[in-house]
Amino acid sequence: MDWAAIFIHDTTWLFAAEISIRVVIMFSMIILFLRLTGKRGVRQLSIFELTIILSLGSIAGDPMFTEDLPLIQAVLIMAIIISLYRLTTWLMMKYQPFEDFLEGKSLYIVEDGMLVLEKIKQGKMSHDEFFAEIRQQGIEHLGQVRAGLLETDGEFSILLFKPDDIRYGLPLFPKAYHPVHQVEPEQLYACMYCGAVEKINQHNQPCTRCGCKRWAKAINAQVIR
Ligand SMILES: [Zn+2]
Incomplete structure (x- = not known):
């Protein structure tokens, strides 16, 4: 087994440095993103919120280490999702059946x-x-x-x-x-x-x-x- 390929492959010091920068930026974006949802914490999530968080994981995670993925695309996606989230929560407040459908009922x-x-x-x-x-x-x-x-x-x-x-x-x-x-x-x-x-x-x-x-x-x- 080629351990060098598993652990290092073609990682250069330069790309390692790039990863650090990507992670710092995406990490800050996640925090900003979660602040923008207006939620106080994430102890218990409804299905709807969990969906948002799960997609966020992938959107924020991939650009951290994918060389040819420009961060602006991830930022754009996050901006669209946050707008959808805001729109959906607004719709849920206005229309009860819509809220029941997305959040379920007690x-x-x-x-x-x-x-x-x-x-x-x-x-x-x-x-x-x-x-x-x-x-x-x-x-x-x-x-x-x-x-x-x-x-x-x-x-x-x-x-x-x-x-x-x-x-x-x-x-x-x-x-x-x-x-x-x-x-x-x-x-x-x-x-x-x-x-x-x-x-x-x-x-x-x-x-x-x-x-x-x-x-x-x-x-x-x-x-x-
Ligand atoms: Zn019984």
């Missing part, structure tokens, strides 16, 4: 302590992902949750029940979230798929709400903050 994932069936069936979010999100907010079981919304930027918004209204619900932490093999009388069980709470006679009885046959012991612990 979705109810939990209502009244149960998962919204059609949303989990559509695969909008996996149980694992969802449970992790909700656990991070200090929620122990679904019986504590009045409403859970999946926002367009991927964040979760959660409304809790008042302490008096907390009911039995599906436990979310791994040690409690496992199927039972024996049913105890007077114990409430939560469907592991949809979160519905029932009294059951058999450990593999189908859930009346979704038909799933796996049950975990329901709990009704208060929220501790």
Whole structure:
């Protein structure tokens, strides 16, 4: 194997110097570009914004090391994209359907302590992902949750029940979230798929709400903050 070709090929000191200049300029352009979008940060991006960032990566990255690519072309492309971005955000503010199309809508994932069936069936979010999100907010079981919304930027918004209204619900932490093999009388069980709470006679009885046959012991612990 020709290591020199892999690492160096025909790189001259002169071109190395040119790369440094190209990188400094494109790096500054990226910062300027991101400032011009008017966003404060990029912790959570909507699909639309992610598209912009991804194209930016290529537009800014290639001219950094491609010898015959003049920087003015990259600057031109960035200027066009920023104009499109501004135009699109303006259109989104004016026309709600356009915004829904580009950014998506916030979705109810939990209502009244149960998962919204059609949303989990559509695969909008996996149980694992969802449970992790909700656990991070200090929620122990679904019986504590009045409403859970999946926002367009991927964040979760959660409304809790008042302490008096907390009911039995599906436990979310791994040690409690496992199927039972024996049913105890007077114990409430939560469907592991949809979160519905029932009294059951058999450990593999189908859930009346979704038909799933796996049950975990329901709990009704208060929220501790
Ligand atoms: Zn169910």
